Each structure stands twice: as C-alpha cells, then as structure tokens.
Amino acid sequence: MLSLNDIRPGGRVRIRRHLSTGAIRQRLLDLGLMPNVIVTVVRSAPLNDPIELKLDASNVSLRRTEARTIEVSPLEAETAESDHA
Amino acid sequence: MPDPISPARAQRQGVLVALAGQQNAGKSTLFNVLTGARQHVANYPGVTVDKKHGQYSDDLGTVYTVDLPGTYSLTSFSLEERVAREFLLGDRPDVTVNVADASNLRRSLHLTLQLLELELPLVLALNMMDVAASQGIQVDKDLLARRLGLPVVTTIGRKGEGREGLRQAIRGVEDPQTDMGQPDPGTVVRYSALEPAIGQLMARIATEPALADLPRRWLALQLLQGDPAAVQLLVDRLGDDGTRALRETAGRFIEAFETEHRIEVSDHVVSCRDRTVERLLAGAVQGAGDGRPSLTDRVDRVVLNRWAAPFFLVATVFAIYQVSIVWGYELTNYTWPLLAKGREVIAGVLPSADFLVDPYTRSLGLWLVDSANTLLNYVPIFLILFAAIAVIEDSGYMARIAFILDKILHRFGLHGQSTLPLILGGVFAGGCAVPGVMATKGIPDTRARMATIFTVPFMNCLAKVPLYTLLLGIFFVEHKSLMMFYISTMTIVFALLVAKLLTKTVLSGQETSPFVMELPHYHLPTVTGVLRRSLERTWQYIKKVGTVVLAVAVVVFALLHLPGLSAERKAHFEAEAQAAVERFAAALEGNAYRDVALGENLVPLINYFTDYKRAKLNATGRAGSERVAERFQARNADFYPLVKPPSGDRDARKAWRELRKLARARQGLRRDMREEQIRTSLLGSIGRGLEPVTQFAGFDWKINIALLSSFAARESSVATLGVLFQQDDDQNASLEERMGAETRAGGATALLAVSMILFFALYPPCLATTIMVKVQTGSYKWMLFAIVFPTALGLGVASAVYSVGTALGATGIEAMSAVYWGAVALLLVVGLLSDRQASRRLRERLAET
Numbered sequence: 001m002l003s004l005n006d007i008r009p010g011g012r013v014r015i016r017r018h019l020s021t022g023a024i025r026q027r028l029l030d031l032g033l034m035p036n037v038i039v040t041v042v043r044s045a046p047l048n049d050p051i052e053l054k055l056d057a058s059n060v061s062l063r064r065t066e067a068r069t070i071e072v073s074p075l076e077a078e079t080a081e082s083d084h085a
Numbered sequence: 086m087p088d089p090i091s092p093a094r095a096q097r098q099g100v101l102v103a104l105a106g107q108q109n110a111g112k113s114t115l116f117n118v119l120t121g122a123r124q125h126v127a128n129y130p131g132v133t134v135d136k137k138h139g140q141y142s143d144d145l146g147t148v149y150t151v152d153l154p155g156t157y158s159l160t161s162f163s164l165e166e167r168v169a170r171e172f173l174l175g176d177r178p179d180v181t182v183n184v185a186d187a188s189n190l191r192r193s194l195h196l197t198l199q200l201l202e203l204e205l206p207l208v209l210a211l212n213m214m215d216v217a218a219s220q221g222i223q224v225d226k227d228l229l230a231r232r233l234g235l236p237v238v239t240t241i242g243r244k245g246e247g248r249e250g251l252r253q254a255i256r257g258v259e260d261p262q263t264d265m266g267q268p269d270p271g272t273v274v275r276y277s278a279l280e281p282a283i284g285q286l287m288a289r290i291a292t293e294p295a296l297a298d299l300p301r302r303w304l305a306l307q308l309l310q311g312d313p314a315a316v317q318l319l320v321d322r323l324g325d326d327g328t329r330a331l332r333e334t335a336g337r338f339i340e341a342f343e344t345e346h347r348i349e350v351s352d353h354v355v356s357c358r359d360r361t362v363e364r365l366l367a368g369a370v371q372g373a374g375d376g377r378p379s380l381t382d383r384v385d386r387v388v389l390n391r392w393a394a395p396f397f398l399v400a401t402v403f404a405i406y407q408v409s410i411v412w413g414y415e416l417t418n419y420t421w422p423l424l425a426k427g428r429e430v431i432a433g434v435l436p437s438a439d440f441l442v443d444p445y446t447r448s449l450g451l452w453l454v455d456s457a458n459t460l461l462n463y464v465p466i467f468l469i470l471f472a473a474i475a476v477i478e479d480s481g482y483m484a485r486i487a488f489i490l491d492k493i494l495h496r497f498g499l500h501g502q503s504t505l506p507l508i509l510g511g512v513f514a515g516g517c518a519v520p521g522v523m524a525t526k527g528i529p530d531t532r533a534r535m536a537t538i539f540t541v542p543f544m545n546c547l548a549k550v551p552l553y554t555l556l557l558g559i560f561f562v563e564h565k566s567l568m569m570f571y572i573s574t575m576t577i578v579f580a581l582l583v584a585k586l587l588t589k590t591v592l593s594g595q596e597t598s599p600f601v602m603e604l605p606h607y608h609l610p611t612v613t614g615v616l617r618r619s620l621e622r623t624w625q626y627i628k629k630v631g632t633v634v635l636a637v638a639v640v641v642f643a644l645l646h647l648p649g650l651s652a653e654r655k656a657h658f659e660a661e662a663q664a665a666v667e668r669f670a671a672a673l674e675g676n677a678y679r680d681v682a683l684g685e686n687l688v689p690l691i692n693y694f695t696d697y698k699r700a701k702l703n704a705t706g707r708a709g710s711e712r713v714a715e716r717f718q719a720r721n722a723d724f725y726p727l728v729k730p731p732s733g734d735r736d737a738r739k740a741w742r743e744l745r746k747l748a749r750a751r752q753g754l755r756r757d758m759r760e761e762q763i764r765t766s767l768l769g770s771i772g773r774g775l776e777p778v779t780q781f782a783g784f785d786w787k788i789n790i791a792l793l794s795s796f797a798a799r800e801s802s803v804a805t806l807g808v809l810f811q812q813d814d815d816q817n818a819s820l821e822e823r824m825g826a827e828t829r830a831g832g833a834t835a836l837l838a839v840s841m842i843l844f845f846a847l848y849p850p851c852l853a854t855t856i857m858v859k860v861q862t863g864s865y866k867w868m869l870f871a872i873v874f875p876t877a878l879g880l881g882v883a884s885a886v887y888s889v890g891t892a893l894g895a896t897g898i899e900a901m902s903a904v905y906w907g908a909v910a911l912l913l914v915v916g917l918l919s920d921r922q923a924s925r926r927l928r929e930r931l932a933e934t
Contacts, residue, residue: 017352018352020599022162023162023163023598023599024598024599024601025351026158026160026162026351027157027162027163027598027599027601028599028601029351029352029355030157030158030160030195031157031192031601031603032191032192034352034355034356034359035352035356036356042385043389043391045389045394045488045489045491045492046389046391046392046394046395046489047489047492047493048492049491049492050488050491050492050501050600052385052389052488052604054382056189056191056192057188057189057191057192058189058192058603058604058605059381059385059603059604060601060602060603060604061484061488061600061601061602061603061604062599062600062601062602063491063495063599063600063601065599065923066599066600066601
C-alpha cells in the first residue's frame with residue numbers, strides 16, 4: 001500500500017484513507033486532506049523533511065511521519081473502483 | 086471588575102459580535118477595520134490564548150466585538166478551537182461574523198457549516214476579494230446568500246473596503262424583525278446514513294431539561310464523533326450517570342454505523358460536509374483552480390529551492406538582525422541622550438545630594454529612573470524588531486522558515502517555528518529574550534513551545550555582551566576572537582541539548598501536535614498593519630515588563646541598603662569627610678574665593694562641580710560645550726570661576742585644584758561606604774552565604790552579588806562589579822585593569838573567567854524574561870522552573886569545569902575549547918541517535934495499525 005511519503009515531487013495522487021487518529025487526523029481533514037481529494041506533492045524541504053503539498057486552492061506542509069499515515073493511490077494507476085462514494 | 090463582554094446576554098448593554106474564521110483568512114485585519122483603534126488584548130480565563138476585543142458605535146448604539154482565535158474547524162482538538170467554541174456556546178454572541186477567504190471557499194465553508202450547526206445568528210463575510218479576483222475567481226454572493234439563507238457581504242480587509250456593508254449586515258441580523266428566508270433545502274448538510282442516528286439521539290437529548298439551551302443537532306453530531314469536550318459539557322450538565330447513559334446510546338449508534346458502512350463517523354461527517362460545500366459552490370463560484378501556477382508558486386520555486394532556500398533564509402535572518410539589532414542599537418545613541426536628559430530633570434527635582442549620604446528619596450528615585458531607562462533604552466530596537474517580524478509574518482515567509490528548518494529543530498524537540506524566538510533571543514550576538522519568549526506564542530505544538538520558552542534565555546542577549554567583553558578583555562587578550570566564536574555559537578549548541586533534555590524529561594507529558602501547516606499565499610504587508618502590530622507589541626512589553634521591573638527594583642534596592650551601616654562606621658566615615666573638608670578650608674585660607682566656597686555653599690558647590698563635570702562629559706562638539714558653559718553660568722555665576730577658572734586668575738585656579746581634590750576624596754569615601762554597605766547588606770549576606778556552594782565554580786561573594794543583582798537586569802552585572810572592584814580613586818585604571826589586578830592577586834585565573842562565562846550563558850533569564858515566561862506558560866510553577874533549572878545547570882557546569890580544570894591545571898582557553906567541542910560532539914551523537922529512534926518508533930506504530 002502506497003503512502004503519501006512514497007510519492008516523489010511532482011506526483012499527483014488521490015487520498016484513500018487515514019491511518020492516524022485523533023487530533024492529527026482531524027487536522028489533516030480540516031486542512032482539506034479528505035478521502036478522495038486529489039493532491040500534488042510539490043517539493044520536499046531542503047533537508048528532505050517536511051514535504052509540501054498542493055491542494056485545490058492552498059498549499060500545505062507536513063512531516064514525513066504524518067505523510068506515512070496517509071494512504072494514497074497514484075492517479076494514473078487509478079481504476080474506476082472507489083472505497084466510498 | 087465589570088467586563089463589558091462577559092455578562093450574560095440579557096443584562097448586556099449594546100450588541101456583542103464575534104469574529105470567527107480560519108487561519109490566513111484575514112480575520113484580524115478585518116477586525117481592525119471593523120473596530121478601529123479602540124481595542125484591548127486580554128487572555129481567555131486560564132489559558133494563554135489572546136482575547137482581542139474592541140468596540141465601535143453606529144446610529145443604534147455601541148457594538149462590542151471579539152476576535153476569536155483562528156480555527157480551521159470547531160472540533161475540540163486544539164486549544165484555540167476549544168476557546169472559540171466555548172465562547173460561542175457560553176456567551177452566545179448576538180451576531181457571529183464568519184470571515185472566509187474568498188479565494189479558498191471550498192475549505193472556508195466547512196467552518197461556515199459548523200457555525201450554522203451551532204445555530205448562531207450569522208453573517209458571512211467574503212474577505213480577500215482582491216486576491217480571489219487576481220486569481221480569476223468570481224463569486225456570486227447573492228446566489229450564495231440565497232442558498233445559505235444568510236446575509237453575505239464582500240470585504241477587502243487589507244484595503245479597508247466593505248466596512249459599512251458589514252456593519253449594516255450585523256445590524257440586519259441582530260434585528261429579529263428581519264427575515265432572511267429559509268436556506269435552500271439542498272444546501273443544509275444531510276449526513277445520509279447517519280441521519281437516523283442523529284434523529285434518535287436528538288430525541289434523547291430533548292428529554293433532558295438541563296440540555297435545553299444547547300443546539301440539539303450539533304450536540305448529537307458531536308457525541309457521534311466522540312468529541313471529548315462535548316462529553317465534558319454533558320458531565321457538567323447531567324453528572325456522571327446521565328452522561329454515561331447518553332454516551333452508551335451514542336456508542337451503540339457509532340458501532341452500528343461503523344460496522345455497516347466501514348467508515349469512521351468523523352470521516353463520513355467531513356465528506357458529507359464537503360459534498361454540501363460542493364453543491365453550495367456549484368454555479369456560485371467561477372474560475373477556481375484553473376491550474377495555472379500562481380505568483381506564490383513561482384516565488385516558491387526560487388525561494389524554497391533546495392539549494393537556494395538556505396541562502397534566502399540566512400539573508401532574511403541577517404537582514405532582521407542588521408535592521409533591528411545593529412541599526413536599532415545605533416538608534417539608541419540618539420534616544421539615550423533623551424533618557425539621560427529625563428534623568429537629569431528628575432535628579433534636579435529630587436532633593437539634592439548631601440556631602441556623604443544622599444536622602445533615600447533621591448537615591449531610590451534615581452535607582453528607579455535608572456531601572457526604567459535600562460528597559461526604555463531598548464524601545465527603538467523593539468519597535469524595529471516587531472515591525473520586521475510583522476512584515477515577515479504578514480508576507481507569508483514565516484511559515485516557509487518553519488518549513489525549511491523544522492527537520493533540525495524537531496530532532497531536538499523544538500519546532501520549525503522555534504526559529505524566530507531563537508533569533509530574537511540573540512542566537513549569535515545581541516538580541517533580547519523578552520520578545521523571544523513572546524514570539525513563542527505562534528508555535529502550535531505545546532511541548533515544543535515550552536521547550537523553546539526555556540531555551541530562548543540561553544541566547545546571547547544584548548545585556549550579556551558587556552560582561553563577556555569585560556572578561557575577554559582581562560583574561561583572553563590573545564584568544565579574543567576564538568573565544569568570541571565559542572561564545573557566539575555555543576548558545577545554539579546548548580539550547581538544542583537542553584531542549585532535548587527537557588522534552589525527554591519534565592516536558593515529556595506535554596501535549597504535542599503534528600506539524601501540519603498551511604503555507605499561505607504571499608501578500609504585500611500593509612504599512613498600517615505592520616505599524617499597528619509593532620506598536621501594540623512594544624506597548625505590551627513596556628506595560629507588562631515595566632511595572633514588574635519597577636516593583637522588583639524597589640526590592641533589590643532594599644536588599645542592597647538594609648540593614649545599613651552601623652552607627653560606629655557611619656561616625657568613622659563622617660570623621661573622614663570632616664577631615665577632608667577641613668583640609669579644603671585650610672588650603673583656601675586667604676583665597677579670594679574662600680567665602681564663595683565654604684560654609685553653606687560647600688555642598689551645593691561640590692554638587693555643582695560634579696554636575697558640571699558630567700555635563701561636559703556628555704556634551705558633544707564645540708557647540709555642546711558652549712551650551713553647557715552658558716547653562717552653568719546661568720545656574721550660578723559665583724561658582725562658575727571655580728569649575729572653569731578664568732585664565733590669569735591664580736586664586737580661582739588654586740581653589741579649582743583644591744575643589745577637585747575634595748570632590749575626589751568625597752567620591753572615594755562615598756564609594757567605600759557603598760561597598761561596605763553592599764557587603765553588610767542583606768544581598769551581601771546572601772552572596773557570602775552562597776560562597777560554600779559557589780566556591781566550586783570559583784565565585785567569591787563579590788561575583789555572587791554581581792550575578793544576583795544581574796537577575797533584575799543583566800546590565801547591572803558589570804555595574805555592580807564596577808562598584809565592588811573599584812578601590813583607589815587616584816589611580817585612573819579602568820574596571821578591566823582593576824578587576825584583573827585584584828582578582829589575579831586573589832589567585833583568579835582565566836579558568837575562573839571561563840567558569841563565569843559558562844555560568845552566565847546558562848544562567849536564569851533576567852526578571853523581565855521570567856515575567857514573560859509566566860505570561861506565556863500561564864503558570865508560576867513553570868516560571869519558577871525557568872529560574873531554578875538554569876541556575877542549577879549553570880552552577881553545575883561552571884563547578885565541573887572549574888574544579889576539573891583546576892585539578893588538571895588546564896588554562897582557560899583549553900578548558901573552554903574542551904567544553905565547546907565536547908558539547909558539539911554530544912550534539913551530533915544525540916542528533917543521530919534520536920533520528921534512529923524516531924524511525925524505529927514509527928515503524929513499530931505503523932506495524933500495529
């Protein structure tokens with residue numbers, strides 16, 4: 001299973017689900033990282049961590065620790081199936 | 086104390102308006118536009134979140150406004166969210182203004198929907214319309230208003246546009262006669278499969294009279310999402326038993342829902358809201374997200390480029406440092422004379438000095454003025470510093486600094502956003518811990534914030550520098566630059582190590598939160614916004630710190646003056662003074678100026694003489710000297726020939742020479758008295774009482790007193806040393822020479838200097854900073870910790886270095902090099918180890934899920 005941490009800069013992915021709980025999960029959801037949302041990995045920081053994501057109208061950065069808890073599927077490999085409509 | 090904001094709705098005069106909105110939506114700017122200059126900052130009860138409130142008047146009366154902390158949603162996970170929600174539920178504002186970022190409505194409306202669920206009278210303000218327009222986004226606000234059933238206004242906070250519209254909308258909502266019509270049924274959030282559970286839970290809640298005033302649908306939703314603060318609300322209203330019953334009901338619904346739909350309730354809630362937002366925006370917003378790289382994207386491509394980023398960061402830090410600390414310090418050269426003049430004016434008003442002892446009103450008065458001046462001297466620096474920070478914050482670069490540096494800082498328990506506090510504290514040389522500690526406010530992670538608060542005082546504040554300079558001048562003439570390098574870089578090494586130590590021990594129980602942060606769009610900061618923030622923060626500094634420092638200055642004054650000299654010693658000094666005066670009188674026998682100089686005139690004449698000397702010293706240039714001459718001629722024309730003998734007047738010349746001698750004798754006596762007084766004072770006893778403990782670090786009672794008194798203000802360490810080490814007045818030696826000669830004679834070595842430098846580097850924050858620590862941590866316990874811990878650490882390190890160094894016969898420079906490189910090595914080891922640990926823990930955690 002791919003996590004957001006595995007995506008290289010420039011990659012576009014769809015968020016599938018969160019493995020985190022509590023405050024972290026809520027924060028990710030609040031900033032727009034909701035299941036089924038498409039995000040682009042823009043870059044990693046000069047020291048490789050954290051990473052920057054581009055969402056619909058905003059840019060969000062998060063540590064790789066948190067990125068590892070977000071399951072994603074790459075857009076090109078995506079099939080018609082979806083976990084929850 | 087009557088607070089216009091807090092009384093319950095019924096007894097309130099005027100209207101209460103709350104501003105709620107997400108971060109980076111320009112809420113505070115709009116608050117300023119709405120309210121104008123009349124605003125105050127306070128704290129919410131028990132927490133350190135700022136409560137900004139203000140008021141304005143319109144045709145219908147006064148409107149009280151409260152700026153709630155920025156929140157992305159209204160769950161109860163973060164302190165800000167809890168504070169905002171408690172205010173909205175508890176104080177029930179008459180109108181809530183939801184400030185939304187018009188260029189990012191997709192996210193902003195999530196909060197709007199949650200505010201609607203709280204059943205609050207609402208106005209939606211679409212802010213930053215200019216940003217939206219520049220991105221080609223068009224918003225049909227009337228369509229949006231119809232769909233939501235809310236008044237919707239457009240504003241541009243940065244340009245002050247839309248204030249009247251917003252004020253009218255507030256009045257419109259507040260007036261119960263106005264009917265906005267029902268919202269479009271298609272735009273009320275429907276939680277599809279969760280609705281039956283919500284309905285049944287609402288029916289259960291309806292049976293509890295104690296919950297009658299709470300929005301039922303909202304409460305049902307929160308319980309289904311397992312919101313801990315909502316549960317607490319139930320406990321307060323229903324007690325434990327009633328809560329348990331309700332929670333069990335909710336628990337059954339949650340379980341049934343999650344097993345059947347294989348999705349968590351909170352995820353389901355968020356995606357239902359998102360679908361509602363999508364429907365709301367369909368046709369109402371055009372042109373969003375056309376995929377073109379925005380200006381922000383293009384700037385970031387350069388500024389956050391892997392290789393260029395460190396360069397821009399260093400340049401920015403250097404610019405802040407140069408502009409505020411270096412230039413600001415130069416500015417104090419112009420403002421200091423003003424403060425000195427103020428002191429002269431006050432000194433003139435206070436009762437004048439006696440020959441030997443000054444009246445207490447005079448000495449205490451001047452002591453207070455000096456303490457206040459020490460703080461006020463930094464005001465120009467703070468004004469520039471706070472303005473520079475406001476520019477960086479408002480422009481959006483601050484978030485980028487955190488992004489670049491988070492990795493290193495996080496490894497040691499700090500946070501990307503700890504950078505700014507550390508810079509302000511004076512990472513390299515020159516800063517101040519007070520604004521540093523103040524700036525920790527923005528760090529979202531409580532544990533990292535606390536660690537930052539406790540490490541900022543290790544930075545090299547401006548007031549530590551004079552002591553370093555003094556010690557280097559005495560003991561390290563040959564190795565000055567190497568020592569300077571050590572001193573200016575060891576700060577960050579120590580800070581990182583201590584941060585790591587604290588987060589692993591006393592702070593391990595503190596709340597942490599993830600580094601999930603928006604990188605806002607770049608904005609050009611506005612002049613008024615920057616000025617307002619700079620003035621606001623400087624004023625806060627003066628108010629908070631000033632009052633306390635003055636209070637403690639009085640205490641320190643008392644400690645230095647009590648119990649005072651014994652009658653016997655007093656008599657001794659008086660006899661010496663008498664002898665000096667008699668010598669003066671004898672020398673003036675037959676002099677033409679004898680009558681001017683003696684008798685009642687004696688004390689005023691000596692004061693005149695010393696005042697003249699000081700005035701000459703402070704005067705700059707020929708014009709300045711001439712002004713001084715004029716002033717003193719005007720003050721007393723009879724005395725003037727004695728301080729500036731006319732050429733050829735031999736009597737005047739002789740009298741001047743004798744007067745100078747007498748003034749010196751008086752000065753010497755006063756100094757001896759002062760030294761003896763300090764030695765026998767309470768502070769002196771404490772200093773001597775500490776010798777058994779501090780002897781391992783090599784500190785004698787004089788150094789102890791200097792270090793103790795420097796707690797009130799760092800600057801005073803050198804001044805106190807000056808008093809204590811000043812012996813013979815005739816030899817015109819500088820403090821460096823005197824202290825060098827005396828301490829060396831007492832067996833002091835460069836090793837002692839190293840011990841002192843290390844202690845001073847780790848020593849507790851000055852009084853002003855500890856007050857700030859109290860303000861920022863909201864607890865006296867942590868303030869006490871901020872004093873005790875560094876003292877113990879500093880004393881421990883200094884003692885170890887001094888004792889081991891003495892035993893091994895190490896020189897000062899050897900000891901310092903060993904400590905420095907040892908600390909650097911430790912830093913590397915800790916850094917590498919914690920990286921490994923972190924990745925191991927993460928693997929374990931992921932394996933569990």
